[in-house]
Amino acid sequence: MENIIMEPLQQTNLVITPAELLAHWQDHRNLTRRVIEAFPEDKLFSYSAGGMRPFAEMAIEMIGMAVPGLNGVITGKWEDAYELPHHSGKTKPSTKKELLKVWDEVTAKINALWPQIPAHRFQEHDLAFGQWEGPVYFFILYWIDNEIHHRAQGYVYLRTLGIEPPHFWERQ
Numbered sequence: 001m002e003n004i005i006m007e008p009l010q011q012t013n014l015v016i017t018p019a020e021l022l023a024h025w026q027d028h029r030n031l032t033r034r035v036i037e038a039f040p041e042d043k044l045f046s047y048s049a050g051g052m053r054p055f056a057e058m059a060i061e062m063i064g065m066a067v068p069g070l071n072g073v074i075t076g077k078w079e080d081a082y083e084l085p086h087h088s089g090k091t092k093p094s095t096k097k098e099l100l101k102v103w104d105e106v107t108a109k110i111n112a113l114w115p116q117i118p119a120h121r122f123q124e125h126d127l128a129f130g131q132w133e134g135p136v137y138f139f140i141l142y143w144i145d146n147e148i149h150h151r152a153q154g155y156v157y158l159r160t161l162g163i164e165p166p167h168f169w170e171r172q
Helices: 018-038 055-075 096-116 119-123 136-160
Strands: 125-128 132-135
Touching (some): 018 055, 018 096, 018 136, 055 096, 055 125, 055 136, 119 136, 125 136, 132 136
């Protein structure tokens, strides 16, 4: 296969606008929220299969990266990965109700922070969380991909529990 060299997109040749990217991410967050809701209270924080973490831990990871990540995108100043809430031992939700409350708070913070991203930042290269180097848009796409990956693990858990998960194509 031949290597394709891609030039950075010019503002006039956008494939997707920042607002559309945010809507795409929030649609995925909406679906992940519905997966959290589908879990029985007694399984959300304890059930696992195949050596994977319980789904609540995966959701806490997603929660823990979103706002610190957007702050890094906006300012160019990134927390160390091991200082993020899901690594630092800070208080974590312990019930489904608490987890959904924090999920919703983060969703609102994402919506509030997103307009603060300077347009040029999407194409700039950075070192996210002191570990990952690349263009800023890549980090955002990674957060979305990471959520999809973990949500798929949640789907496996739900199915093994005999629960039909939400349709993956119904994200709104």
